[in-house]
Structures are given as C-alpha cells and as structure tokens.
Amino acid sequence: MDAASAFEALAETLGDGGLGALLGLPGGIILGLAARRARFCTLGALESAFYAEDYTGIRMWAVALGCAILGAFGLAAAGLFDPAASFHMQLQWNPLASIIGGLVFGYGMALAGNCGYGALARLGGGDLRAFVVVAVLGVSAAMTAGGPVAELRALAFPRVPVDPDAPLQGLAHALSALTGAGPLVFAALIAAAMLAWAFASAEFRAETGKWAWSGGAGAAIALGWALTSAQADANFEATAVVSHSYADPIGETILWLMTSSGGGGLGFGAGSVAGVWLGALIGSWEAGHFRWEACDDPQELQRQIIGAVLMGIGGVTALGCSVGQGLTAFSLLHWSAPVTLAAIAVGAALGLRQLIRGFHAV
Template identity: 30%
Template sequence: MDLLALVERIGEAPAAALLGLLTGVIFGVAAQRSRFCLRAATVEFARGRMGDKVAVWLLTFSTAVIWVQGAQMLGLFRAEDARIMAIPGSWSGAVIGGLLFGVGMVLARGCSGRLLVLAATGNLRSVISGLVFAVVAQMSLSGWLAPARDKLAALSITQGGHNMDLLATLGLPPISGLIFGIVVALIAFAVSIHNKIGLSRLVFASGVGFAVAVGWVSTFSLAQIAFDPVPIESATFTGPSANTLMFFLDNAAVLEFDIGLVPGVFLGSFLASWLAGEFKFQGFEDEANIRRAITGAAFMGFGGMLAGGCAIGNGVTGGSVFAGTAWLALLCMWIGAMITDFLVDQRGIRQPA
C-alpha cells in the first residue's frame, strides 16, 4: 500500500503517527543494539580517548548526513521545507540551552533519547528521569517555565525569518554536504577499526542515522499529498516527549508524528533487548543518584526546549540538514558535558580513596 492509499484509508493524522511509529521502531532497535549515546561519546572524548563510543557517534552522525543529503539530491526531500529550517532559530537558545542540556545529560547519565531507549530495557532509573524530563519540557513549552525560555531565546534570533543554512551561508555547492558526510564516515570507520568494533554494531549505528532519514523523507512525502499542513520533521525527543505526555493526559490532544515516534522508540528498544536476552529491571543505587538523575533530567528538559531540540534533534537530525543553530547547540552540548564530567565525575576519580 502506497502512502496516498494509506492516507485515504486511515486519514492524515493517523498516517503521520504511523510514520512516527515506523521511524521510532527503527531508531529504537538500532540505538539499543549499537549503544549509541552522545553522553558516553563526550565523556570518552573528555578523558582523552577516541574509543568505541566516539566511533559509534561519528558513524551515526555521518550516515545521517549521507542518507539525508543523498535523499535531497534524489529529490526525495527538501531541507528548506523542514520545520527546523523554515522558522527562525535562536542563537542564544542554542548556546544557553545546549550548555544546560550537556550538563544535564552527564548528570542523568544519558541524553533524553538514550533514557527512552534504556527505559524500554527495564532501567527504572531511566523511566523516572524520562518522566521528569518530559514534565519539565512541557513546563518549558507552555507552562511556568515558558516565559523564561521565551526571554532567553529572544536574546539573539537568526535573520530573515528562517534558520541559517550553513552550506548556503558558506557558499558551498549542495554536494558538499554529502562529501562532508562521507569524510566523517571514513574517520568513523578508522576509529572503529582501531577499536575493533564488530560489524553488527557498526550496521546498527548506521541504522540510527538511517532512521533520521526515514523521518525526514516520510514526513516530506506526507506533506506533498496532505490537505492540511504537515510539519516536516524527524527524530527528536524534547517536544515529542512533552507532546506524548500530554496526549495521554488531555482528551483534546490529536495524533501526529511525535505521538508515534516516542512509543515506537520504546517498542523497538524493548523488542531488541528482549530478543537479545538483555531486558533486566534496574533501579537507583542510592539517594545521591536519585537527586543527580532528577536534576540532570530537569536541566535537559529546559535546556532541550530552549535549544530547539535534544542531542538527537540538534546533534543528528538538525545537523543532517546543516541548520546553523543545531550545529551551535551540538557544540555547546559537547562543551557542557565535557566540563561537567571534568568537574563532577573526573573529580571523584582524581580524589584519593
């Protein structure tokens, strides 16, 4: 059944949710099997190592760029129509929100996407942290924290009524995005070979990047045939987590891509962990870890909403279309995470027993 026939049969909103579910399942399976995690990569890098976690992150990022840029060259997707590109971005939000998110993901021991993946494997710590993240994200979107987020985001906005296209701003040809992705992929393979990473893990790492492309292409295709406007988007977990939470709390909530994405990731990760015999219930070790995780989740909820996306939404999804604020937010997430690891976790390692 093609997409038009699906829309005619079940409607636009359910079709969008189904596309989100498909994207989420691919993402969940691939992320669980590859152990993809930006927090782990930043910590590894901060400690002077180019290990397997950095390799997996680089491969995921590069394959997302390759798939998305390739799809654009084939006419399957237009980056300028993507929601992250079509509306103004916030430079101040990217900096402040990115730093806060970076701090939060180290404290919580995982970014928002990683927490969702781990929650589906029986990690109850991630369940609690994920719920706190979603609540604070919703508060930052339309609740008590929204005025503070609006003021910080308004400090510096991109010009022209839309986000900055880095490739166009630098005067580079369209194919340069694809070339960049290939170069980073080659670096990722070199690091992977050095760390003797297995082929299956590399395939699943590239699968996370593929899931991002599936989201972009599927929502773009739906937008071409839908009667009502359809946001062109892909994997991200700040807004979708808040929207999914409200979907189950508010009878007036409607189906959309976001509502399928989050359950899809949970389902994919659960199935992958269960089939691999890795599903196991885990809890908090002590009260200090509870405080740390909740604090980190709250930082990520506000920071991710202020930055316009999480480590996935900015770092992979937004990065794959070369959105200026997404790249700045990603840089600040790395900086915030590395500083936090140095001041908090490495400090504990350095102290004598």
C-alpha cells in the same frame, strides 16, 4: 493506489495525528535497537572519549551523521524532501539559544546519566530509574515549551520566523550559493570526510555491529524526513516536516497520554518516542539483558531528577536535544547543529568532572 492516496486513506482512518505517530514508529524502533544492540549513546561516547581516550562511540556518531546527511540531501536532490519546509529552517537561528540551551542540556545529561533518547532506551531494558528521568524531562520540556516557563524562555530566546525569500540556513546551502554547485555536492564531501575518519580505524572497521547500527540510526533520521514530507504532500492541512528528537516530543507524548483530546500531542514525535522504547524492549529482551532495576540511592535519584529538569529546559531552548540537534538538525548541516552539539559536549564534560571529582571542585 499511489502513495498520496494511501496516506489520505490512512489519515481518514487514523486522523492526522495517528498517521504521524505511525510514521514516527519505524525510525524510533531502529534508534531503540541501535541503543540496545550497539550501545549507540551520546553520553557514553563523550565519557569514553574524555576519560578512556576511546573514540569508538564518537566514530559511531560520525557514521550516523554521514548517513543522515547523505540521506537528507539525497532525498532533497530527488525531490522527496524540501529542507525549506523543515522545522529548523523556518526559524531564524539564535546562536545564544543554541549555546545556553546546549550547555544546560549537556550538564543535565551528565547529572541524569543519559539524554532523553538514552533514558527511553534504558526504560525499554527495565530500568525504572530511567522512567523517572523520562517523566521529569517530559514535564520540564512541556513547561518550557508552552507552560509557566514558556514566557520567560520566549522573552530570553525569541523565535523569529525566517523571511521566505531568505537563503536556507546551513553550510551546504551557503557554499552552494557562493559557488553555484548543488548543495548535495558539499553535503556528500562533508559526509564522506566523516565516514572516512570513522573507518580509518581498523579496530572500528572490525566492529561490524556497531557501525551497521550507527548507519541505521542515520538512516532513521532520513526516513523521518521522507515520511513526514510525504504526509505533508498528501495533506490539505499544514503538516510539520520533522524528524526524530527527544525533548519536546516526550512532553507532548505525556500530554497526549494524559488527555488524548482531539489528538493534541499525538504525532510523529509521539510515535518516535514509543518506537525507541519498543525497539529497546525488543533488543534487550532478545539479548537476555532485560531486568528490572530501581534506584536505592536517594542522592543518585536527586541528581537524576535535577538533570532531567535541566535537559527539558535546555532541549526546548536549543530547539532540540543530542538527537534533535546532533543528528536531525545536523543532517541538514544547519548552522545550529555543530554549535549546539559542541555546547552539549562542554556541558557534559563539566557535569562529568563534577560527578567524578565532587561538586566542590572548581
């Protein structure tokens, strides 16, 4: 039985949504393990760089990005993934949505103490405060994507489909169009530069677990592209070609858990969400770090709820969170990714500054 036949058989048994969830699970587990075993964390990396001048976390992100870029463009060169079919390439880039959404998400991430991905990983370790963040973020994202906030979001930041004949949006594809060289050439150069910077530190090179799990996180992004592409190729119905993100998919997962009607909300994103939680649970349990924790500070809980609301709004507005834009869209070298990631960093810096100096600080 070839791959297409296997996918068709699984789709008949599980349904398209169930198959999508199954495909999202392994990459999610890898990301969950990376968070628990190597402390692969967006906010932690930014906080260490801002206040301790420790760039280990940033170097971990550079490794993850280098591997994700090489994986995505390598798959494309091998004919196993068409970037044009991806969610990000099918909508015209809205720079204002990237900037505003990224700033709101980053500020909310600082208030909440984690992004959606990080909160799922903490929940896998028994942190019940993270349960509140995940639940509120999911509801906020669902409200922004298709609920009462959706009309305002669509009015302020309209999503316009791209012209099918337009060139692909992104640095590597733009350079390819200018020079005639394949996009893989430029992607490989950019990825090599990121990896070279990361491994220029002898101290970081000695942290084998950190850079190995960071590479695994990048590989998980490429795996998502490969698996959803294979499902789309084997399916007669339209199947989204996506990879991992943790804003809108958390909301979709909550909706499916509440209704489970017709498979609505069940898909790759739900499997990825479950995978991160499961991988984090395995990682924390094996390391003996699993323990139940709850919030005993009402002000802390208030900040986390407000932060989670902002992350849901910002993540949907920007078409992705710190993972959805910072890794997944970045793996395509899409224009939106560095802009959104920079905006998230600025928003997080503002939020962290206020938490440290007090909200009266200007």
